[in-house]
Amino acid sequence: MSKNKVPNERHDEKMRPPGPPGGGFGPNMGPGQKANNFKGTMKKLVAFCKSYMLFILIALLLAFVGSAFNVYGPHLLSDMTDLIQEGLTASIDLSAIQRVGFILAALYGLGFIFSYFQGYIMATVTQKITKRMRTELSEKMNRIPLKYFDKTSIGNVLSRITNDIDTIGQTLNNSLGQLVTSAATFVGVLIMMFYTNWVMALTAIFSTLIGFMLMTVIMKNSQKYFVQQQKQLGDINGHIEEMYAGHQIVKVYNGEKEAKEKFHAINDRLYDNAWKSQFLSGIMMPIMQFIGNFGYVAVCIVGGLLVTNDVISIGTIVAFMVYIRLFTQPLAQIAQAATNLQSTAAASERVFEFMEEEELEDETNKSLKVKHVKGDVAFKNVSFGYLDDKLIIKDFSLDVKAGQKIAIVGPTGAGKTTLVNLLMRFYEINRGEITIDGLPTHQLTREQVHQMFCMVLQDTWLFEGTIRENIIYSKPNVTNEEVVAACKAVGIHHTIQALPNGYDTVLNDKVNLSVGQKQLVTIARALIENAPMLILDEATSSVDTRTEVQIQQAMDQLMVGKTSFVIAHRLSTIKNADLILVMKDGDILETGSHEELLAKHGFYADLYNSQFESAS
Structure with missing residues (x-):
């Protein structure tokens, strides 16, 4: 990532306001992320995939048919074994064996072809779904009020677009088809075992029954770890992004130790939950392999007794040896797929939680158009607070004529930047009205308002x-x-x-x-x-004095005929302003030109003289 690039910021100074005073971006400040509704979340995921459901159903049907071909194979293998056994005491019927062999090869070949097309369809559909999901999340970001990002870390949002969507895509691509294939194989093998011999079928079932119980217990206890794993991924992404973006500040204030300690704390929690979830997920396969081996032993013992009593043939035992593998393998795959679905549910809940966040007001019905902007701006009894019970701007009124240069000065937290945020409609006012050329800004679309301004931030x-x-x-x-x-x-x-x-x-x-x-x-x-109007928020604070003079001259030319709002701490840069607003605690204390305010010997004069004394 380029060091010039700040992730998740608006792609233009016109569109990116500074956050409110005290707006935190800590990685643990995101909204609640508990996955308490597995069924509800999966229903939302199914609804999201509705437009691709026909292709998914076709893929699942192919998986089912392919599994059916593979399941019928052991029955033919049993017939082939019996033909060979009968030939040991007489002559071997090679033509019959070849015929069965060709049929068996054809079935396995068809099973492969069906499985191939099932995988191709699912891979294509999965990529289209995840692409659409990423697109919708990206578009959603532009429809969410900025107050959401004031309380949610950037890394947490990015984690939903990257880690969580990747988790969903991998599950849809791998686990969904595997789940259907395994279920079809399991049911098919069960039917074929009972069709072949019910005693051997019961032997195989009872020997693998313990696998079901272990699978149920593990699935029940693993979901919470997958939920925490996804949350900790978001937390660690948020922390890393913050430390990377502010690495110079971290070094200047010797904050490396604290940053490392915080990282290790989050990383340890991620390790703990990831280890538990992956261990419980990974233990499925060894357990099912043990159950499968135990099933082999049981089938051989019971089958040997039945062969001795002339109840079944050796071919039946051979068939059941294959059936045992086909019977236990789906159990492990079903358990693995179910575990992956739990991880997907946790990821999906975070994604849909973001999609369901409150959005900005829909403005498609606003038909008012402004072709020529003069630049008359009026604040009429405007009140605003980032929190409803704590107002920052209180009953603020101001009339600005087109072409005027308005300077806004005052101590930190006076409401200067907040005033600009309201003018740009980055936030909606609580009471009052803001007009441009006599038109209330709330009757215009935000895009129209943004097009009226160009903005340079600190x-x-x-x-x-x-x-x-x-x-x-x-x-x-x-x-x-x-x-x-x-x-x-x-x-x-x-x-x-x-x-x-x-x-x-x-x-x-x-x-x-x-x-x-x-x-x-x-x-x-x-x-x-x-643009017709200009906003400068400490635009020259990062340059030297000589460059500042040069920029100021260029800005003076740029401001000719334009309504300009200049927020400045260096009062020497706004001497030529038509009107200076002196703000404190959301109120206007003084207004006037530079000379008029100095002559009043008030708050502005104190600010200016204190800077002059500091400079001298």
Whole structure:
């Protein structure tokens, strides 16, 4: 993964707001993940696969018929053995043996062909189902309110798209067909054994009855470990993703020890649950092999007695030796498939839990269109809180005329970024109304609102691609001249030309850009977007003073004729703002120009003078 790439972030500054104050992303903060409803979850999975059910049924039918051919084989093998036995005392009827042999070969061949096509169909259907599931989860992510991601770790979400869906796919591809084949084989062998000799059939059944009991006990106690295994996978992915994204902070604060301890704690829990689930799953086969061997002994002893009393022939014993293998093997496969289905149920519950999360309001019925945006913005008695009982913005009102530059300043937690989040409709307001050109934003689609703004945040976002691709991101028909002009305007052109392939240099782990250079690239992206309104959230905080002056000049040109909202801590950068809002605890304390606010000797003057004193 490129160090420039942050997983699961929105692919544009326009679309990715900062989280709320105190918004945690700990790996243990995801929603409840207990798998308490195996039948309910499997019904949801069946419903999801409904469009492919015909192909699945065909595959299962092929598996059933193929198993029937294989089951009938031992009966012909018994006839062949009897023909050979009879020939020992007279002449061997080779033509009859050949005839039986050809039929036997044909049956086994047909069984192979049917099994092949069953595997082909299931592999194809499985990949289509998992592809659709990944697609729906990816689309779902864009329909979920940001408050969900404020309380759920990114790694936990990614684990559902990767680990959980892979688990579902493997089960559908392998275990489902195996379950049907094994069940068909088991039932078929049972019928054929009773058809051949009921005494030998009862002997085989009683010798393997213990296998059923052990299988039931193991299945009953293994489900909880599979559930915990999937949960711990999500937890460990979340922790690793966080530590990777913030590895510099971890090192700066000497947090390696704590990070390792937390990793080992999660890893130990994952090991414990994975070991228990895999042990209980793996012990099935040895148990069933033991039962099968025990069945061989029982069949040989009882069969020998029956042959001695002329009740059955030696061919019957040979047939039952094969039947014992065909009878015990399906038990082990059924147990293994059932265990895999439990793991799939745990994974499916996590996937469907995410699919069933509350979504953003459906806006397909909103037909209001805005072709030409002037940029008049109004906040009318707006109140908002990330929690319903704790408001951050309280009865906020503001009128902004088109083309004005509005600076928003104040201490940390004053509500500056929250105000921008509401303007972009990243969150819905509790009360009040926000309008653009007199139109309430809640009557417009979110996509329309986002198209009205270009946004540059303090935290940069660059994906693994060329510098040109990063700059023109999601903007069609951008010429090379426009890209170069934007980069020259922000002062990054010469830096890009010095790279090995210039604008075609791929940003990955081998290309190191400073934090300030990355910010310049994102500012160039905003210049290319050229939306009617502009939001700058500490956009120049990562660059040096000289570059900041250069960027400020470019931004002043960019802001001409545009409504601009600038969040800044360095008050020297917003002296030329048309209006400065001084916020504290969600309220506006002061408004005015830079000179007017200084003349008031109020809160803004104190902030400005304290920065001036610190700088001196």
